Amino acid sequence: MLLVNNYILAILCCAYCCICWGSWANTQKMVAAKKWSFELFYWDLTIGLFLTATLAALTLGSLGHDGRTFFEDLAAMDWSSIRYALLGGIVWNFGNIFLTAAIAVAGMSIGFPVGGGLAWIGGIIFNYLLITLSGQAYPGNPFLLWTGVVIIIIAIFMCGKIYGNISAGKSSTPKKGIFLAVVAGLAIMFFYGLVVKSIDPLYIAGGTGTLSPYTGVFFFAVGILVSTPIFNTFAMKYPVQGEKVTMKDYFGGDIRTHLTGILGGLIWMSGMAISFMGAGAANPAIAYALSNASPVVAMIWGIFIWKEFSGASRGTVRLITAMFLLFIAGLVCVTLSVERVKTVTGTVKDDAGEASKPRVIVMTDGEVDDRCSMIRFLLHTNEVEVMAIIQTNSVFQGRGWSSEQWIEKQLDAYEQVHPNLIVHDPAYPSADELRKKLFIGDEDSTHLGVDRLASLRVPGMKPVIDPSEWPDTPGSDRIVEVLLEDDPRKVYIQAWGGGNTAARAFQKLKTRYPEAYERAVKKAVMYNIWYQDGAGHYIETFHPDVTMLVSFHFSGSWDYGSQRYTDGFAEKYLHRGHGPLAALYPQQYISEGDSPAFLYTLGNGLRGYEDPAWGGWGGQFFKVEGLRNVYRDVDRGSYQRWVEVANRDFEARLQWCVADKFQDANHRPLIHVRDGLAKEVKAGETVVLEAEVTDRDPLNIDMLWSEYSALYEQLGIDKDDFAEMASLRYPKYTSLWWQYKEAGTYKGYINLTAVDRNKAVFVAPQVDKPETLHLILEATDKGAPALTTFARVIVTVLPADKEK
Numbered sequence: 001m002l003l004v005n006n007y008i009l010a011i012l013c014c015a016y017c018c019i020c021w022g023s024w025a026n027t028q029k030m031v032a033a034k035k036w037s038f039e040l041f042y043w044d045l046t047i048g049l050f051l052t053a054t055l056a057a058l059t060l061g062s063l064g065h066d067g068r069t070f071f072e073d074l075a076a077m078d079w080s081s082i083r084y085a086l087l088g089g090i091v092w093n094f095g096n097i098f099l100t101a102a103i104a105v106a107g108m109s110i111g112f113p114v115g116g117g118l119a120w121i122g123g124i125i126f127n128y129l130l131i132t133l134s135g136q137a138y139p140g141n142p143f144l145l146w147t148g149v150v151i152i153i154i155a156i157f158m159c160g161k162i163y164g165n166i167s168a169g170k171s172s173t174p175k176k177g178i179f180l181a182v183v184a185g186l187a188i189m190f191f192y193g194l195v196v197k198s199i200d201p202l203y204i205a206g207g208t209g210t211l212s213p214y215t216g217v218f219f220f221a222v223g224i225l226v227s228t229p230i231f232n233t234f235a236m237k238y239p240v241q242g243e244k245v246t247m248k249d250y251f252g253g254d255i256r257t258h259l260t261g262i263l264g265g266l267i268w269m270s271g272m273a274i275s276f277m278g279a280g281a282a283n284p285a286i287a288y289a290l291s292n293a294s295p296v297v298a299m300i301w302g303i304f305i306w307k308e309f310s311g312a313s314r315g316t317v318r319l320i321t322a323m324f325l326l327f328i329a330g331l332v333c334v335t336l337s338v339e340r341v342k343t344v345t346g347t348v349k350d351d352a353g354e355a356s357k358p359r360v361i362v363m364t365d366g367e368v369d370d371r372c373s374m375i376r377f378l379l380h381t382n383e384v385e386v387m388a389i390i391q392t393n394s395v396f397q398g399r400g401w402s403s404e405q406w407i408e409k410q411l412d413a414y415e416q417v418h419p420n421l422i423v424h425d426p427a428y429p430s431a432d433e434l435r436k437k438l439f440i441g442d443e444d445s446t447h448l449g450v451d452r453l454a455s456l457r458v459p460g461m462k463p464v465i466d467p468s469e470w471p472d473t474p475g476s477d478r479i480v481e482v483l484l485e486d487d488p489r490k491v492y493i494q495a496w497g498g499g500n501t502a503a504r505a506f507q508k509l510k511t512r513y514p515e516a517y518e519r520a521v522k523k524a525v526m527y528n529i530w531y532q533d534g535a536g537h538y539i540e541t542f543h544p545d546v547t548m549l550v551s552f553h554f555s556g557s558w559d560y561g562s563q564r565y566t567d568g569f570a571e572k573y574l575h576r577g578h579g580p581l582a583a584l585y586p587q588q589y590i591s592e593g594d595s596p597a598f599l600y601t602l603g604n605g606l607r608g609y610e611d612p613a614w615g616g617w618g619g620q621f622f623k624v625e626g627l628r629n630v631y632r633d634v635d636r637g638s639y640q641r642w643v644e645v646a647n648r649d650f651e652a653r654l655q656w657c658v659a660d661k662f663q664d665a666n667h668r669p670l671i672h673v674r675d676g677l678a679k680e681v682k683a684g685e686t687v688v689l690e691a692e693v694t695d696r697d698p699l700n701i702d703m704l705w706s707e708y709s710a711l712y713e714q715l716g717i718d719k720d721d722f723a724e725m726a727s728l729r730y731p732k733y734t735s736l737w738w739q740y741k742e743a744g745t746y747k748g749y750i751n752l753t754a755v756d757r758n759k760a761v762f763v764a765p766q767v768d769k770p771e772t773l774h775l776i777l778e779a780t781d782k783g784a785p786a787l788t789t790f791a792r793v794i795v796t797v798l799p800a801d802k803e804k
Contacts, residue, residue: 001069001212002060003277010278020271022112022297025103027264029306031257038104039236040250041261042097046228048265053221056273061214068426073215075419078661081198081211082219088194089223095119095187097231098180101240106163106177109302109309113159113323114178116295118185121149121156123192124334141337148333155326158319162309165316180240195220199276212426213276221269293331299324357385358492358601358609361479363441364594365394365497365532366401368586369559373496373594374407375585378414378434379653382427383603386434387482387491390475392441394497394532395452400443411435413580417657420579424656424665441475441501448498449534457531459550459630463541465534467504468511479505483520484513492601492609493526496594499535502526506543521545525609527597527618529554544628549612549621551596552632557639559593566590566647579657590647596639599646605671605790606776614743614774614792617642634742648785663698666783669733670694671791673777679793683766683800689793690759693779695732703784704730731757735779746771746797764797771797 004010024045031041061070095115102111124145160178198216211219236245302308309320362377364370391402415431422428449465450457479502482491493502506524509517525547528536539546556562566589574582600618601609608616612631613623620638621631633639652666659665673691681687701723712722737752737760750773752762758777765771773795780788 001214002063003213013274013278017271017275018293019297020267020274020294021116022294023301024264024268024271025100025108025112025298026301026305027260027267028100028103029108031260032104034257036253036257037239037242037245038100039232039239039245040253041264042100042228042232042235043250044258044261045100045265045268046093046224046232048262048267049269050221050225050265051262052266052269053218053273056270057214057218060273060277061212061218068212068422070212070214070218072419072422072430073212077211077215080661081216084194084198085211085216085219086223086226088191088198089220089225090227091187091194092191092220093224093227094231095184095189095191097184097235098187099184101235102177102180102184105180105241107302107308108298108306109320110159110163110177111181111184112295112298112302113327114156114163114181115184115188116298117152117156117159117327118182119188120185120293120295121152122185122189124149126189126193144333144337148330148335148337151326151333152330155323155330158323158326162312162316162319162323165313165319176240191220214273217269217273217276220272293327296324296327296331299327357383357603359387359482359487359489360384360598360601361388361390361482361491361493362386362598363390363392363475363493363495363497363499363501364407365392365397366404366406367394367397367497369591369593370496371406371410371584371586372590373592373598374410375581376592376595376650376653377598378410378581379421379650379657380598380602381429381434382421382425384598384601386429386437388437388439388475388478389434390439390441390478390501391443392475392497392499392501393443393445393448395448395450395454396532397497398445398448400497402440402443407438408435410581410584411438413584417579417581420658420660421656423660423662424667439473439475439478441473442470442498442504444470447500447533450531454530454532455552455555457536459536459540459548459624459627459632461537463534463538465500465503465538467500467507467535467538470500470504472504472508473501475501476504476508480508480513480520483509483523484516489523490525491523493524494594494597495526495528495532495535496597497529498533499526499528499531499539500533503535503538506539506546510543518545525549527551527600529594529597540627540630547612547629548627548631549600550630550632551619553619553636553639554593554596554633556636557643558590558595560591563590563643563647569647573651573654577658578654582654582657595646599642604649605792607677607792615740617646620742638742645788648787651785652783652787662696666697666700666781666785666787668787668789669779669781670696671777671779671789673791673793677791677793679795680798681764681795682798683764685764686761687764687795688755688759688761689737689775689777690756691735691777691791693733693735693758693777693789695781697732697781697783699727699730699732700783701726704782730782733779733781735777737775737777740774740776740792743774744772744794746773764795767797767799769799773797 004013028038028041032038057070099111099115102115105111128145163177195216198211198219199213239245303320309316312320364374389407391400391407393400411431411434414434418428418431447465447467447470479493483505495502506521509520513520521543522545526539527549529551531537531550536548536550540548568588569590570585570588574585596618598618600616602617604617606614606616608614608618612621614620615638619633621633624630624632649668655665671691671693673689675690679687701719704726705719705722708722709719735758736754739750739752741749746765746767748765750762750765752760752775754760775793775795777791777793778788780786
């Protein structure tokens with residue numbers, strides 16, 4: 001689907017919605033001049049609303065690369081999500097018929113400020129209560145919020161006074177127009193929160209359902225479509241003014257009149273669709289506040305275009321001016337009261353999410369542990385941009401295994417669980433997308449060039465191969481194609497087996513594309529699980545601009561036998577009831593010697609892939625002296641410290657394979673560091689680290705009860721009583737700040753003091769030259785399995801006598 005991820009563009013989307021919602025009633029005014037009652041107009045309005053929502057779903061909701069398409073969303077939807085969107089449409093429709101009647105009786109300048117204004121402040125209050133009653137803090141300034149609400153209420157009262165003044169001595173009763181507008185506002189106030197509740201929280205913050213924005217808008221329109229025959233038939237039978245009308249009258253209207261009503265629906269619903277396109281980036285609270293400022297737009301139309309206050313007394317004109325200014329002041333206060341929420345690329349992200357996903361190319365020799373690693377990799381494809389999966393060979397698998405089509409079988413199984421995976425993160429690519437990225441590389445055993453003693457093959461040895469006479473392969477050509485793209489981002493090439501396919505690609509770039517060669521190879525970061533053929537030393541020597549990472553300590557932390565303590569993991573979490581992809585895992589315990597290569601690139605908040613020396617799930621590396629861009633891993637511990645959290649993450653993703661509802665599985669917490677992920681301070685300065693942690697999942701009462709039941713049963717407290725008190729006594733997550741000393745240039749420890757749950761302070765140490773400190777916030781939830789998210793803040797400490 002197409003979503004807006006830029007904050008300024010998202011605000012413009014909301015402004016567009018505000019204009020549409022304040023302008024659609026002009027079409028009603030246009031047909032009213034032809035003696036076309038609002039009840040007849042409303043049939044065409046409904047048609048326009050539904051057609052526009054459907055068109056938006058089939059176009060904007062089915063194009064682009066963000067999240068699920070409309071049809072994928074239909075396959076993944078459930079009733080609990082649909083009913084909120086339908087109910088939102090029904091509630092809105094009930095209120096909007098009253099608003100349309102109020103406009104017919106009292107005009108846009110009165111119906112909108114009263115009805116729309118009440119809906120505006122009522123929706124704000126309703127959404128505020130939803131936030132606070134769920135135990136969350138309002139994301140902004142409550143004083144500004146309530147100031148804006150009070151100002152808008154005053155403006156609404158002034159609107160009633162104005163209506164009374166201009167209606168004095170007229171046959172129509174002021175009370176009727178006001179009453180209709182009040183009923184409209186009291187109903188409409190609930191619709192936006194209901195529709196947002198139907199939206200998947202991975203698209204727009206605030207929902208717990210599984211619909212994308214466009215699917216939510218579509219079912220909202222369905223709610224309008226099915227309820228209009230009920231509401232509008234009643235309105236036709238009991239008109240608020242004029243004579244009764246019938247469907248015969250409706251079908252007697254001319255084409256232009258019908259098209260005008262349909263245009264009104266198009267205007268309103270296009271605003272709705274565009275608003276939801278940017279609601280994730282703007283924050284739904286800001287989107288609601290801006291979009292529902294439509295009374296201001298309607299007043300402009302009513303006052304200046306339709307001249308609804310022509311002939312009003314001087315005192316009434318002053319009231320109109322004051323009312324208009326008060327509405328604008330209330331809008332400003334409400335909008336400024338909401339703190340902007342950071343979001344990235346179509347999903348609700350935090351500092352663990354990357355604005356630009358790492359671009360990865362996997363080369364695999366098809367060994368048994370490769371097949372294990374590939375299953376975990378497929379379950380992490382939501383966090384990377386897969387450019388290619390290339391089947392190659394190695395000194396251990398000389399002819400490769402592409403003939404067995406083992407990856408194809410895994411992709412077939414992945415396709416079966418994909419509808420569930422996108423419920424938990426819509427960023428998962430489809431199986432067809434991944435199939436298009438599957439290539440055959442070099443499986444010629446004569447191109448290996450070395451023996452099987454890979455663990456003894458260290459950086460800096462003499463190259464023994466020359467790929468200049470080798471034939472191109474689809475895999476090597478794909479590497480060339482990706483590196484030649486006009487995209488400055490790094491490309492993380494992973495050699496789970498041999499690297500000869502990459503060696504041929506670099507050689508081809510150098511000889512056939514000399515003008516682009518340097519730019520292309522400087523983008524390549526190649527993570528090698530040992531040097532399993534002669535490519536490593538060849539690339540070091542003849543393509544020194546390629547960044548080469550060599551992993552030795554995957555052995556003893558991730559490969560065969562390293563995690564024997566996970567015996568039974570496969571039987572419990574893979575082979576028993578976790579779907580067809582998990583069932584293909586060929587080992588009984590975690591045996592994935594190649595997983596560190598892609599774990600290195602994951603956006604888990606540690607940002608390890610930004611610099612080999614920073615460290616992360618894929619290990620920590622140091623630069624090899626005498627070689628321009630070659631790094632090797634520091635020790636086994638740089639992997640083992642992350643194994644447990646990585647495996648719990650894997651366990652959760654296996655749950656996603658079979659959980660067709662978001663709430664039926666666990667998801668990692670979200671972290672946002674308030675002052676950013678980089679700081680520059682002077683020695684002796686007090687530094688404050690503060691973050692916001694959000695857990696989208698409910699507290700796991702079953703897990704807590706299994707842990708603490710013995711204690712509480714002694715006190716006579718049963719599980720139901722425990723559940724009532726648990727939310728107050730047990731937080732949904734634990735967090736702590738700690739210093740990742742090995743990653744920073746400062747060699748000492750700092751006195752990092754916890755102040756609050758997610759807040760810590762320290763005094764910057766004395767330094768003689770600029771030094772860096774790597775400080776990690778680690779947040780672990782109470783789910784099953786417990787999941788951990790990280791955020792890395794890099795603090796550069798300057799000597800006290802130097803300016804920042």
